[in-house]
Amino acid sequence: MKDVVVIGGGPSGLAAAPEIGKKGYDVTILERNGELGGLLQQCIHEGFGTLLFDKSLSGPEFADIFINRVHDTGVKVELETYVKSVEKREDGFEMTAVTPKGVEIIKTRSLVYAIGCRERNRFEIKIGGTRPAGVLTAGTVQRLVNLYGVLPGKNPIIVGGGDVGLIVARHLYLEGVESILMVYPEEFFSGLPRNAQQCILDFDIPYRPRTTVKRILGDKKVEAVELVKVDENWDMIQGTEEIYRCDSVILSVGLVPYSEKVEELGAEIDCKTNGPVVDEFFETTVEGVFSVGNLVQIFDYVDDAVQTSFVAAQGVDKYLKGFSSKRDKPVKLKPGKNVGTVTPQVIAHDADDDIKIFFRPGIEKEGARIELTSGKEVLKHQKKRYVRPSTLEEMELPRDILSKKKEVMVDVR
Amino acid sequence: MSISRKVKKVLKKFPYDISFVVDEGIVLLEGEVNSHQEWVKIGLNIGDIKGVKGVVNEIRWKGMKEGKTRAERRENIASKNERKRLGKHEVVIIGGGIIGCSIARELSKFKVDVALVEKGPDVSLGQTRANNGMVHPGLAPSKGSLKRRLNVRGNEMYGELCEELDVPFKRVGSLILITSRTLKKYKRYLPLGLNTGFCKYILPWLVKKKADRNRLKGVEILRGDDIKKEVKGVTDDVISAVKIPSTGIVDPYELTIALYENAKKNGVDFYLDTEVVGFAKEDSMIRGVITDKGVLGAHHVVNAAGLYSDEIAELADTKEFTIHPRKGVELLFNKRIQDDVEHCLTELTLPSHPTSKGGGINPTVHGNIIWGPTAKEIESKKDTSVDKKDIDEIMERYSKVLPDFPRSEFIRYFAGVRAPSFTEDFIIRPAKEVQNLLHVAAIQSPGIASAPAIAEYSVEMLDKMGLKLERDESFDGSRRAMDRAAEMSDDELRSRIQEEQRWGNIVCTCEMVSEAEIIEAINRGAESFDAIKRRTRAGMGECQESYCLLRIADIMSKELDIPLKNVKKEWAESEFFDGTVRGEEG
Numbered sequence: 001m002k003d004v005v006v007i008g009g010g011p012s013g014l015a016a017a018p019e020i021g022k023k024g025y026d027v028t029i030l031e032r033n034g035e036l037g038g039l040l041q042q043c044i045h046e047g048f049g050t051l052l053f054d055k056s057l058s059g060p061e062f063a064d065i066f067i068n069r070v071h072d073t074g075v076k077v078e079l080e081t082y083v084k085s086v087e088k089r090e091d092g093f094e095m096t097a098v099t100p101k102g103v104e105i106i107k108t109r110s111l112v113y114a115i116g117c118r119e120r121n122r123f124e125i126k127i128g129g130t131r132p133a134g135v136l137t138a139g140t141v142q143r144l145v146n147l148y149g150v151l152p153g154k155n156p157i158i159v160g161g162g163d164v165g166l167i168v169a170r171h172l173y174l175e176g177v178e179s180i181l182m183v184y185p186e187e188f189f190s191g192l193p194r195n196a197q198q199c200i201l202d203f204d205i206p207y208r209p210r211t212t213v214k215r216i217l218g219d220k221k222v223e224a225v226e227l228v229k230v231d232e233n234w235d236m237i238q239g240t241e242e243i244y245r246c247d248s249v250i251l252s253v254g255l256v257p258y259s260e261k262v263e264e265l266g267a268e269i270d271c272k273t274n275g276p277v278v279d280e281f282f283e284t285t286v287e288g289v290f291s292v293g294n295l296v297q298i299f300d301y302v303d304d305a306v307q308t309s310f311v312a313a314q315g316v317d318k319y320l321k322g323f324s325s326k327r328d329k330p331v332k333l334k335p336g337k338n339v340g341t342v343t344p345q346v347i348a349h350d351a352d353d354d355i356k357i358f359f360r361p362g363i364e365k366e367g368a369r370i371e372l373t374s375g376k377e378v379l380k381h382q383k384k385r386y387v388r389p390s391t392l393e394e395m396e397l398p399r400d401i402l403s404k405k406k407e408v409m410v411d412v413r
Numbered sequence: 414m415s416i417s418r419k420v421k422k423v424l425k426k427f428p429y430d431i432s433f434v435v436d437e438g439i440v441l442l443e444g445e446v447n448s449h450q451e452w453v454k455i456g457l458n459i460g461d462i463k464g465v466k467g468v469v470n471e472i473r474w475k476g477m478k479e480g481k482t483r484a485e486r487r488e489n490i491a492s493k494n495e496r497k498r499l500g501k502h503e504v505v506i507i508g509g510g511i512i513g514c515s516i517a518r519e520l521s522k523f524k525v526d527v528a529l530v531e532k533g534p535d536v537s538l539g540q541t542r543a544n545n546g547m548v549h550p551g552l553a554p555s556k557g558s559l560k561r562r563l564n565v566r567g568n569e570m571y572g573e574l575c576e577e578l579d580v581p582f583k584r585v586g587s588l589i590l591i592t593s594r595t596l597k598k599y600k601r602y603l604p605l606g607l608n609t610g611f612c613k614y615i616l617p618w619l620v621k622k623k624a625d626r627n628r629l630k631g632v633e634i635l636r637g638d639d640i641k642k643e644v645k646g647v648t649d650d651v652i653s654a655v656k657i658p659s660t661g662i663v664d665p666y667e668l669t670i671a672l673y674e675n676a677k678k679n680g681v682d683f684y685l686d687t688e689v690v691g692f693a694k695e696d697s698m699i700r701g702v703i704t705d706k707g708v709l710g711a712h713h714v715v716n717a718a719g720l721y722s723d724e725i726a727e728l729a730d731t732k733e734f735t736i737h738p739r740k741g742v743e744l745l746f747n748k749r750i751q752d753d754v755e756h757c758l759t760e761l762t763l764p765s766h767p768t769s770k771g772g773g774i775n776p777t778v779h780g781n782i783i784w785g786p787t788a789k790e791i792e793s794k795k796d797t798s799v800d801k802k803d804i805d806e807i808m809e810r811y812s813k814v815l816p817d818f819p820r821s822e823f824i825r826y827f828a829g830v831r832a833p834s835f836t837e838d839f840i841i842r843p844a845k846e847v848q849n850l851l852h853v854a855a856i857q858s859p860g861i862a863s864a865p866a867i868a869e870y871s872v873e874m875l876d877k878m879g880l881k882l883e884r885d886e887s888f889d890g891s892r893r894a895m896d897r898a899a900e901m902s903d904d905e906l907r908s909r910i911q912e913e914q915r916w917g918n919i920v921c922t923c924e925m926v927s928e929a930e931i932i933e934a935i936n937r938g939a940e941s942f943d944a945i946k947r948r949t950r951a952g953m954g955e956c957q958e959s960y961c962l963l964r965i966a967d968i969m970s971k972e973l974d975i976p977l978k979n980v981k982k983e984w985a986e987s988e989f990f991d992g993t994v995r996g997e998e999g
């Protein structure tokens with residue numbers, strides 16, 4: 001019986017495992033791919049680690065730091081291992097994993113899910129029209145270009161103005177596509193201003209805000225798209241349709257946590273984040289099962305995602321030692337006015353340390369006031385110069401303000 | 414009253430100058446109307462006349478795209494290939510949908526030399542790929558229609574057929590729901606109390622009566638809590654329901670692929686990627702089928718070309734019917750919500766209308782749920798596009814039946830185009846002007862359900878047309894499905910991996926498909942991504958290819974020994990990628 005199995009060898013799993021291993025536990029990472037690093041391996045641009053290490057690293061460089069820690073702390077790694085199913089047993093969990101060597105049954109006292117997220121596809125954003133070849137997600141394009149030296153097309157259009165889209169746009173431009181256009185429904189790029197400058201503006205790559213793809217045209221291969229203007233609610237404005245010729249459509253329209261597997265185990269899912277409901281130590285509603293990184297919610301920075309791993313490591317330690325600081329009645333944290341998501345969703349323990357919460361604003365606003373409220377009582381407030389839905393915000397939550405509270409709302413005013 | 418007089422009477426209702434000719438029950442229409450809708454309406458009205466066996470609707474509508482280009486293209490190709498000899502067979506079947514493949518397999522039970530010609534690179538690329546997969550019980554088609562007879566018989570044959578071919582088929586049963594909306598159109602005439610009483614007692618009784626007449630077994634009327642027990646989360650608007658246990662579900666393309674594999678094993682020659690563009694005729698007989706690859710000599714020809722069956726008839730100089738394409742959009746849901754729907758559900762609305770009837774909520778054999786289809790008359794047979802408003806329409810319609818269903822959890826939408834004629838019945842008969850051509854045309858819904866019976870019936874027709882049929886004792890009707898890692902026990906999978914480690918490399922994580930399965934699909938003839946997808950289910954899960962596309966393309970490139978750039982989605986010229994990064998030209 002192992003102490004801890006970490007499922008997923010991306011950044012958050014790589015960060016969690018050694019942090020737990022350091023405390024003397026028997027820890028194993030299971031990874032479905034043939035190498036560690038997850039999404040970072042295909043992100044050869046720089047910009048990782050600015051918060052955590054104060055320097056700008058490429059994806060693989062950032063991953064290497066953690067891979068070294070994994071090896072230094074004696075964490076075991078099983079690659080090409082696909083976790084087929086997990087079941088709860090009296091004394092822990094039993095999992096079935098498929099590998100090129102066979103089918104293994106693995107037993108463990110606790111579990112950390114670090115399986116990340118997948119890319120949103122065209123169906124999820126209801127792009128109409130035909131379904132020809134040439135519609136690809138940005139992640140696929142990154143792998144295609146980096147690993148195979150092949151381009152998605154000569155005249156791509158990129159949908160989505162987030163960081164992934166920005167980086168892919170520059171990459172394709174530099175690799176020699178003949179034409180390129182970026183469209184996105186926001187008024188401004190939703191990625192970091194720095195990325196917008198360095199990826200699009202510096203190269204004069206054409207872009208159109210408040211625009212989306214209504215339909216894809218072409219029977220066998222993408223031949224064109226029908227663009228349409230959208231208003232501030234992202235509703236299409238009739239009569240603004242325009243045909244744009246292109247041979248590929250690259251979607252960078254958001255990520256969705258891979259919560260299916262945790263749900264199968266019985267964990268409650270938050271329909272706002274699409275990830276499992278977690279407490280301040282990232283324990284899910286199934287005892288002994290933790291969840292970290294982008295599975296919990298989509299983080300803008302890998303640096304923030306791995307922070308969840310460090311906190312979860314403390315939680316796993318507590319769990320395995322068997323001392324419970326759990327309150328009788330947990331406090332619920334909920335998105336209130338003008339807030340999309342909040343994590344963690346519950347505060348379940350009595351402890352000394354403060355809690356860092358993450359929330360995604362539901363609106364764009366200058367001079368916003370963030371409030372933590374319980375009923376009519378404002379427990380804490382804070383000013384922010386500027387908030388928007390595409391930027392995840394964080395805030396310290398002092399434990400002392402929680403006493404006798406059942407539910408705390410996060411509001412943006 | 415003669416057909417001519419009836420036609421004249423119908424045409425009087427329309428403000429156009431339309432001329433017509435009636436010949437042995439076939440009505441040829443010519444003229445011009447304002448819109449495509451009017452074109453459909455007139456066609457349907459004429460098709461409705463008793464005794465009319467076919468409507469050739471050559472009326473033009475304003476803004477109509479010149480249909481000539483397709484004919485010209487074919488003529489061009491035909492003239493280049495009419496002297497190239499490709500082969501010679503006793504029977505040549507045109508079309509590799511479920512119908513063509515069913516007939517091919519049925520004929521392979523006899524000592525007959527059969528070939529099937531399909532223009533696509535795989536079988537099952539027409540209507541057969543995009544439908545509900547429902548094996549209807551045979552309740553809906555009207556009395557005396559061929560549809561009804563073949564549907565009832567087809568349904569009966571399904572269990573055995575799918576067992577032989579190792580294809581999943583489930584008799585899940587269907588419920589026809591009678592709700593407070595069923596008689597909405599008659600609200601004016603029915604006070605509320607009467608309406609409810611009618612819906613509770615009389616309507617279900619009428620439906621059951623009809624089912625009994627069609628010899629459907631085990632049909633029950635349900636009311637109140639009994640309905641709620643059968644259908645979790647059903648709307649409170651439901652008043653009564655009729656349950657038909659014989660309704661089934663099948664994966665239509667898997668069945669078609671199985672029929673193809675088995676027919677091939679029993680000696681049928683398949684010419685894929687081969688398009689029929691004309692005929693070489695002598696008097697009223699076809700001597701050769703001209704394709705874009707050369708000519709196939711033939712004694713008998715079967716027209717099972719689906720949407721294009723009218724154009725095949727025209728190529729053989731025997732215009733007898735026109736197909737009016739009708740699009741149906743389907744919405745497919747995540748497997749995660751599978752246990753919410755166990756039966757096929759339809760809400761009855763009266764009066765039923767040919768272009769809005771049908772549609773419902775169906776489970777699939779793989780554990781997904783399908784909502785749809787819509788029904789929209791369209792101008793182009795190729796139009797399988799889906800728009801947001803189609804999706805919204807489906808959502809709105811079926812949410813009324815299951816109000817709490819997690820409707821945002823759909824993972825894909827797609828559309829198929831039905832191939833109805835204006836008489837709305839199947840057309841299975843020898844061609845009027847060509848002695849050795851059998852039409853098996855206008856096979857719209859319930860074409861999947863009827864397919865086994867259509868094959869049987871078509872062979873009877875060929876017999877009558879003089880094809881010599883002698884049983885082939887060496888016929889082997891069994892076929893083995895692809896093995897699937899997802900369906901194996903741990904021990905089974907373990908021993909497979911011992912033999913071949915690629916069973917342990919899972920490339921599609923949503924559906925748990927291994928590399929070994931991709932290779933097996935390629936060995937069974939799949940050359941495109943979608944052909945692999947239909948055989949393995951790779952890419953059919955929640956992420957819709959975003960994880961596995963490149964992984965599978967990479968395996969295809971190695972196994973088929975082609976550059977990654979040449980890996981195709983389906984058709985020629987449907988490559989996924991194009992171009993190389995700077996400095997790696999070529």
Ligand SMILES: Cc1cc2nc3c(=O)[nH]c(=O)nc-3n(C[C@H](O)[C@H](O)[C@H](O)COP(=O)(O)OP(=O)(O)OC[C@H]3O[C@@H](n4cnc5c(N)ncnc54)[C@H](O)[C@@H]3O)c2cc1C
Pocket residue numbers: 507508509510511512513530531532533536537538539540541542543544545546547548549687688689690717718719720721722740741742786828829830831856857858859860861862863
């Ligand atoms: C949205 C929708 C939902 C449906 N739901 C159901 C259902 O639930 N149950 C049911 O029983 N039925 C259903 N149907 C009907 C069913 O799908 C069809 O009846 C059935 O697939 C017809 O098969 P087919 O072989 O006649 O046609 P197709 O599958 O269209 O096959 C015709 C083939 O001929 C080929 N072809 C055409 N022209 C040429 C040429 N010149 N040369 C060579 N090849 C050619 C085409 O490429 C095609 O592969 C539905 C249909 C639709 C569209």
Ligand SMILES: Cc1cc2nc3c(=O)[nH]c(=O)nc-3n(C[C@H](O)[C@H](O)[C@H](O)COP(=O)(O)OP(=O)(O)OC[C@H]3O[C@@H](n4cnc5c(N)ncnc54)[C@H](O)[C@@H]3O)c2cc1C
Pocket residue numbers: 130131132219220538539540541542543544545546663664665666720745777779781794795797825826827828829830831943952953954
């Ligand atoms: C019973 C059933 C279960 C399914 N289950 C799943 C599932 O679990 N997961 C999943 O992802 N998908 C599922 N599908 C959908 C499937 O993956 C495809 O989306 C579907 O077969 C339509 O194909 P497509 O969208 O790839 O075709 P499209 O990309 O829409 O391409 C259609 C092509 O077909 C050709 N065509 C010609 N004639 C016709 C015609 N009459 N009708 C339709 N096409 C025509 C056109 O040339 C066009 O290029 C299911 C489908 C069925 C029928």
